[in-house]
Amino acid sequence: MNLRRMGITLLGLVFVLFILWLSYKGRLFESLFGGVYKIFFSVESYLAQKTKEFFFPYFFLIDLKKENQQLKEENLALKQRLAEVLDAMKLCSEYEKFLKAASSIKHPKVPARIIYKAIDPFSDFILIDRGSKDGVQPQMPVLALFGNSAIGLIGQVIEVYPNFSKVMLISDPSFAVDVKVVRTGDRAIVRGKGEPILSLEYLPLYSQAQPKDIVVTSGQDALFPANLIIGEIVSVAKDPQGLFKQGEVRPYVDVYNLNWVAVILQIPEIPL
Secondary structure, eight states: OHHHHHHHHHHHHHHHHHHHHHHHHTOHHHHHHHHHHHHHHHHHHHHHHHHHHHHHHHHHHHHHHHHHHHHHHHHHHHHHHHHHHHHHHHHHHHHHHHHHHHTTOOSOEEEEEEEEEOSSTTOOEEEESOOGGGTOOTTOEEEEEETTTEEEEEEEEEEEOSSOEEEEETTSTTOEEEEEETTTOOEEEEEOOSSSSEEEEEEETTOOOOTTOEEEEOSOSSSSOTTOEEEEEEEEEEOTTSSEEEEEEEESOOGGGOOEEEEEOSOOOOOO
16 A cells, blocks of 8 residues: 555656656647647638738728728818819909909999899899998999900999899890990980890981990989990991981990999089
8 A cells, every 4th residue: 555655656756847847848838739739820820811811802992982082072172272262363353453444433432242143144133242331322333344454334223231232234124324426426325125235225317326336424314424334336227217316235344254343432413
């Protein structure tokens, strides 16, 4: 019995010494499980690599889509900003030209920006951003730039509110102005007729007015100052009764491409 115990004790001691020796050499785990360990981590590394390769294109496309969307949004924002800057530059350039040309008009005036004009070319009114707080009143003449340095009559204020006003254009059938032909000095009446071309009426029968003659305000209707340019004659003929001549006038100002106008703040008095 004692020999058996001694044998078991000796074997146990040898085993412990063997374990300690392996531990000392640093190869205990590798000696016991090294093969299994290597196989397991080789398989795990292989699967991880294949999984990464499988999902990489998917995650790459997701990131690429997000980046493209962000770039599109930034591009749209830049385009919008560019449009705003170009529009502001255009308005400033037009305003500078307009003020320079308007300085030739000696009457008190206030510049105004057009805030509404219909796309319909036959619309006969516009809205401007000046009103009663700016001294604007009904019947005041409204002028606009044509070309690079000339000012022409485009209409008359008909309704006034504190911050904006309504302007009847010369194309409106209700609009009429006393005019004269610059070359001949003959007086007549220009009326709107709801289209781009204006009607020329009550031209004297003896008048030598002809196409391309320039027509300006006469200043004798107590509403408009003299010598505001309107347009040029495109045709002249006798009226059906044979008492006067009549014709048509093409305005110089293209209202539908305008951004700025000027309101004359002083209505002329009737000359004595």
